[in-house]
Amino acid sequence: MPDLQWKKLKEIVDQSDNIVFFGGAGVSTESGIPDFRSTDGLYHQEYRYPPETILSHTFFRQNPEEFYRFYRARMLAPHAKPNAAHKKLAQWEKEGKLKAVITQNIDGLHQAAGSKTVLELHGSTLRNYCMKCGRFYDQNAILESTGVPHCECGGVIKPDVVLYEESLDQKVLKEAVSFISHADVLIVGGTSLVVYPAAGLIDYYRSDKLVLINRTPTARDSAADLVVTGSIGEIFDSL
Numbered sequence: 001m002p003d004l005q006w007k008k009l010k011e012i013v014d015q016s017d018n019i020v021f022f023g024g025a026g027v028s029t030e031s032g033i034p035d036f037r038s039t040d041g042l043y044h045q046e047y048r049y050p051p052e053t054i055l056s057h058t059f060f061r062q063n064p065e066e067f068y069r070f071y072r073a074r075m076l077a078p079h080a081k082p083n084a085a086h087k088k089l090a091q092w093e094k095e096g097k098l099k100a101v102i103t104q105n106i107d108g109l110h111q112a113a114g115s116k117t118v119l120e121l122h123g124s125t126l127r128n129y130c131m132k133c134g135r136f137y138d139q140n141a142i143l144e145s146t147g148v149p150h151c152e153c154g155g156v157i158k159p160d161v162v163l164y165e166e167s168l169d170q171k172v173l174k175e176a177v178s179f180i181s182h183a184d185v186l187i188v189g190g191t192s193l194v195v196y197p198a199a200g201l202i203d204y205y206r207s208d209k210l211v212l213i214n215r216t217p218t219a220r221d222s223a224a225d226l227v228v229t230g231s232i233g234e235i236f237d238s239l
Helices: 003-014 025-029 057-062 064-075 084-094 109-113 139-143 170-182 198-204 232-237
Strands: 019-023 098-103 118-120 123-130 157-161 185-189 210-214 226-229
Touching: 003 226, 019 084, 019 170, 057 064, 064 139, 064 157, 084 098, 084 109, 084 232, 098 170, 118 170, 123 139, 139 157, 170 198, 210 232
Parallel strands: 019 098, 019 185, 098 118, 185 210, 210 226
Antiparallel strands: 123 157
């Protein structure tokens, strides 16, 4: 990161106590969790069905065994650890600088790093529930089962994640809009801002300190006050 960018980013962070962070898959890839759209992402690997088909509500209902074969192999990362980005955000929250983390990720690493106010737009692999009685199960219930996991009542257990064809949680969306619209600084990291409706949330930002951090250009670079290209973990660690 060039010195000028580093100084400007540090100045923005140092001078604010109302930061909101909006993050995508690039925050988790540095913890070894594959994303979808990069060269090594899930969309570029060979499967019997395309990942976006497998991870759809229709496919889950019609082919639950195939869904869970893919889900266990590719979507769960029980040994992943928080990286420098997760840890820095948790530190900023503890110091009173950061008000919320809004994430498209489903791995729970922000909470593992110590963040308290985390809005999970797409749910979490750490939570699962019975579609019949509503009982909740942790990730071990999926990892330790074979085939389609079932509840004690006989119902099918479903991950508490938003599949394709499903709507985002309106309460979480409303909270995210509130945090973003009231933020002094909005830092967007590790996302190419192409997945909607999540990417549209930054349209609610009303202030003038929009920071975009990503390895590749995004569709919103021209609207940002500061664009930093590189590893978000390394960049945050340097602050």
